[in-house]
Amino acid sequence: MSRSNKSILLGQIGAAHGIKGEVRIATHTAEPENIAGYGPLATNRAGLTVTITKVRRQKNVVIATLEGVSDRDTAERLNGVELYVDRDRLPDPDDEDDFYHADLIGLEARIDNGTVIGTVAAIHNHGAGDIIEVRDEQSGDSFLYPFTKAVVPEIKLADGYLTIVVPLDAPEGEEEPD
Structure with missing residues (x-):
């Protein structure tokens, strides 16, 4: 299968969580915590790349610590930011009936x-x-x-x-x- 440079939406940052800069992220990964394993993520904001340094699951979202974000005000400004990874960084599906x-x-x-x-x-x-x-x-x-x-x-x-x-x-x- 030929691969492309299409971007895949992995999740979206939601509201800030607490006062230390954590954010809620709604993920589209099979295991929500796995979003942290993709390294730096592209976003829908020009020039902004996000790296998740710590993540834990909470109900239907994950709570994440982002590199360079250490206060609530900064975290609040990220609300609505979409997180993307290049298709080339994802593994090929194991089964021929599976695909992205x-x-x-x-x-x-x-x-x-x-x-x-x-x-x-x-x-x-x-x-x-x-x-x-x-x-x-x-x-x-x-x-x-x-x-x-x-x-x-x-x-x-x-x-x-x-x-x-x-x-x-x-x-x-x-x-x-x-």
């Missing part, structure tokens, strides 16, 4: 007969499961599909495409148009 969402962005989306319907523009999750956004480059329209094995049965990263089986069933209680 960032690896899917830009893949060609085809229906099961091979017709190209667009390019993967984003993967969204609003709490009820992942949704894949496919953008038709010609019209500029975007289409959203449930990101399930039934709808996206085949992902060929090395070949640069995935297959979408467009759901045709009407929602329960509605009839198909004649």
